[in-house]
Amino acid sequence: MTLLIDRKEDRQFGVMENKSWRKPVYETHGLNLWYGTTHALKNIDLSINEKEVTAIIGPSGCGKSTYLKTLNRMVEMVPNVHISGNLSFKGENILDKSMPVELLRSKVGMVFQKPNPFPKSIFENVAFGPKIHGIRNKAMLEKIVQESLEKAALWDEVKDRLHTSAYGLSGGQQQRLCIARCLAVDPEVILMDEPTSALDPVSTLKVEELIDSIKNDVTIAIVTHNMQQAARISDRTAFFLNGDVIECDATSKIFNNPSDKLTEDYINGRFG
Amino acid sequence: MTLLIDRKEDRQFGVMENKSWRKPVYETHGLNLWYGTTHALKNIDLSINEKEVTAIIGPSGCGKSTYLKTLNRMVEMVPNVHISGNLSFKGENILDKSMPVELLRSKVGMVFQKPNPFPKSIFENVAFGPKIHGIRNKAMLEKIVQESLEKAALWDEVKDRLHTSAYGLSGGQQQRLCIARCLAVDPEVILMDEPTSALDPVSTLKVEELIDSIKNDVTIAIVTHNMQQAARISDRTAFFLNGDVIECDATSKIFNNPSDKLTEDYINGRFG
Amino acid sequence: MHINHDITENSEKSIRELIEQKRQQRNFKEMFEKSIPTFLFLIASISILTTIGIIYTLLSETIEFFKRVPMTDFFTGTVLKPLSQTPEFGVLPLIMGTLTSSVIAMLVAAPIGLMSAIYLSQYASDKVRKIFKPLLELLAGIPTIVYGFFAFTFVTPLLRQFIPGLEATNILSPGIVMGVMIIPMIASLSEDAMSSVHNAMREGALGLGATKLEVTRKVVIPAALSGIIASFVLGISRAIGETMIVTIASGSTKNFTFDITQSMQTMTAYIVEVTGGDAATGSTIYYSLYAVAMTLFVFTLLMNLLARRISRKFREEY
Amino acid sequence: MNQQIQDKMVRRTKFRLVLDNLSKYIFLLATLFGLLVLSVLIYRVVVDGIGWLNFDFLTGKLSTQPERAGIMGAILGTFWLMLVVTPVTMFLGVGTAIYLELYAKKGRVQSFIETNISNLAGVPSIVYGILGLTVFARAMNLGNIALAGGLTMSLLILPIVIVASQEALRAVPSPLSEASYGMGATKWQTIKSVILPVALPSILTGAILSLSRAIGETAPLVVIGIPALLIPFPGSIFDKFTVLPMQIYYWTLDSSLTAEYANLAAATIIVLLLCLLVLNSTAIIIRNKFQKQF
């Protein structure tokens, strides 16, 4: 599998820009993961590069979510998980148990399939991260909240009701709120697991636009089962099958000229 | 929308046969259904013909299951359902509250998305229907059970363990058992709501073969979200959208030459 | 990652730097965090201490009792005359009283509770259920002392109009009232068990043309049997441990009889009698209190274990 | 076969429907039986007691003279008792539930504690009374003061509070805690600022229901020993006390001494039932209000 990074050429929206060779943020070598006796990830080699959007595609059960959750060690919350191999974040081995996951996770945010705001006000949702990391200053918090919501393209919609429950927001707004919540701790990476699959088309579009607008600041890894979406928003795409990475390359390449027959079959809907 | 019934031409499996004009078993005219204030079925006009397989397709939430459940009045189990319009089964108005649903349902079997055998033995599962309808004679029951299991292409697989729990069967076997359970009361119609969506491909194939083999005896209405499946097994296809029937026609026509732009878009995966 | 937005300029520090800085100060918090599991474990072990406390208390005094009264006399004796000049300590009259009242209670509670559960889970509309369930729960919330008062001042006189031989204190009336008290418990637990039967299964049967009664009898009850039986066993356990109703309405006669029109004493009522009258330490009767309590404890414990065993066993089956 | 089945079906369906309908009414009657008893009970109590229920009765001191007797002492006693029971059970119950649900590794220790708790839930209240008598009243030499009674009651309802809290914690949707962990929150931070606030309504519901059990419970206090005549109002948890159910018990017993005591008992029952009704409705309101949030 090639680790060369191509310039992305046929993006479907977002400005065209000059991305040169990117530095890998995550490097994965020979990563294996078992849930009890289920071998969910098999010898994964994969990098995720700085300030790119990496899409992870593949049929159900192929290990996409598992890989994503390994990247911030959320996978450890499942009992009986065993991991072997190498996974480094900015050169540091994060599989090392001595590394505090709290630190890692504050740098690597996560957005889930279904929006999961806390049953608190919009403000409290965004302020949650800074608060747990010790920021108590009120003015500072307000500034962070506003900035994060602005980045998440939600500020205008909610600025008049910051202190009402987040549950009053629509699904798409909730999902953007969750992204704002991540942004509030200034993460270096955001992991997204099918962030739009529970949303209607209009909300999906808004979230995709948002991803597009923050990708210059943050590295994004996104799992999606929607091939069009992967093609629309990602720079690079990794195709998983059955716990293996079959192919990982520039999105344009994967969708137009995949090296592997399996990839081609999958892209063309022949299975999955 | 045309109610003409074409001969089906390009079946993907099953023997080619000569189906002439079929008699409608169900006739629906101006059927409306509300769940509380949700208008789930809007002025439906649709017929289901004798000894044909009618596929019902459409995006999620369009009312497919609702329509199917109206056909044997299972929909009444939901509180706050209101129905108006005409729905006749073999010429008899079945929306008439005075008609005992028990009798209707014994003529109109139902197979659900997830196989739902009772927590009893295989034998007892199949014998359940005949028993509640008063058949107590042991020899007679045994005969019915064997015949039904044979028709459901399950006899050979289970004949040696008729008296073990139905929960020991695989998903596909369970689904065929549920079909056998329906067949045991010798229904005239079988309604199937995504009967293979919880099954693996091999089991799916078996169930499809089974449908193919019983369609000469029974009228079948099947909801499926799998377009290929609809194309493979059905004679006629009805396309639902948002509580409306957009188009209902011979399957070959729907898939190859739909009259409606919406149908075409849906078939080609442009939405849904 | 380099931050280049407003907040950096205004506060000179990026959020990330701030977070890093706060992290340095977190030593105390980490220690606190680390001590939490231990602390919570200590709290959780209170419940174990309680059990140990109960068993130790009961056992130590019971052993003392058996030093004075041979175990065989206690468990096989049909005469209980603790205060007499020639005391006898046979526990059988109490066990008889306890079992009789529990059986009567279950004869009332099991069928009515189960039928209520069936009605609520299979027949009642949402609206009706929303009204009936809290009302039934109210029945469970009535203090047992009130039931005792009711049994003594209302049910017994009422029953005496139909059953001439019925004594003013008898085991029948508190048994029935205890049954009423247990109805909601059985109804609610059985209803839970029946509602947890997959709707798919119910639909499957209805789809075959079964009536609600048939669905209930042939599908729902068999599938929920574990839960239903477990609710019965828990009901029995509750009846065995019930105190105030029998204390007030059944008198304190230590009869060893099958005659439910007579006064009988249960183990619980005996404990009340002895502690209410003579809780001073040292006498044999004082120790008998613990021996009876121990017997009671073992009875209910066995019932609870049985209930759990049943529900687990059936759950494994399907 | 076909024709046979069809014929039989038609013939039987009518019969089956009648049977179904009939049993529906039988089941309904069974349900109504419990409610009937409830209404008779309440009717009787109200008839006997309502005439005695007035301001003086509620605020007065206990007396041997029926016209003079009041239950303020018992109300205050109940108050002091609950003042011990509430914090103790909430603290121990929720703490234990958090430990079991969120900290304990699924294994021997955890299942041992859980088995133990569900067994404790089935121990008769009178046995707790004996425990309280032996440990709190005698060994710790507290005597029959509100503190001793309260601790005994706490142990009695602790298992119920634990189980209810465990269920409440379990019902917190895991995406919420995942979101919190995903932000780098520590376990305790997640529990404190996400899980507990979400679970609180259900925890409260369970707690209120168990507290109302403690308010109505009599047997353990009979064992610990409550004076039959105690006139001064208890002023703290260290005072001797009596509670509403004990007062009902004594007045029921003494109705043979003075017939009006039965009316006093009935009036006290009304007060007790009203207290419980208020508590239970509070619990139901909390439950309904917060149930469908997620």
Place this chain on the structure above:
Amino acid sequence: ACGTEKNQSENSNATELEGSVVIDGSGTVYPLMAKIAEEYMINEQENVSVEVSRAGTSAGFKKFLVENGTDFNDASRQIKDEEAAEADALGIEVKELKVALDGLTFVINKENDWAKELTPEQLIAIFKADGGVKKWSDINPEWPDEDIKPMGPNENHGTYEFFYENVLEKQDLADTVNLQQDYSTLVNLVAEDKNGIAFFGFGYYVNNTDKLQAVHVDFGNGPVEPSLDTIAEDGDYADFTRPVFTYLNVNHAADKPQVLDYAVYLMNNVNNFAGETGFAPIPEAEVEENIEFLNGLTK
């Protein structure tokens, strides 16, 4: 929680006392003691808490004769030698205070129109083991051929012991005698049972004359109805008249002023409240004697 507003002026001569006085023992004596305790708390010492319980005479002695035991023990019989010895062993000085006279009353159902008059011998025969009387007709062939249902308070009670020792003269009770802990149960049992007959203190009878009737006992000079007039040490009902007592822990009285104060108040008032609680008064001379003793403790 106790107010202290008013009684300063009213009882200016009495010193303000506080603390508690703990009384347990006889259920028979309870109504009298509860009444006096209540009056004491209302009229004399508002800050003293007098707690009255009624476990029964014998049970009460067990709580009295321990270290830090109760201050008073009410008794419907005299202290036994063993109990007195126990007190000596513990170094507890006990003072017997006779508080009233009670008549052991036998009650029957209202519908019972045959056994209204009985002799002590007949009563004994009913309750005694092997007394030869099982049915009413065993006493008098004209009476119903139905089982008698004898009952009484159980062994926790002084009343039982008085009956056992003074009436039965320590002959065994029949197994059929239904012994109950609570007097209310007995009242109801007899009120509901045509064949019931029970014994207890007079007080439980006078309060239930609508439900019960008392057996007129023929001690040889014609049937005597128990009443406040006939119950007296030299009255017509003298044979079934018994004194009831309260026993004072003198050590406590010396240590705790409120105990002594209460004891004095008690003795000054026993005869005022005896009647309304169903007891006959004791001779004034005995009251005086006891008050003198108590006053001797003040110093």
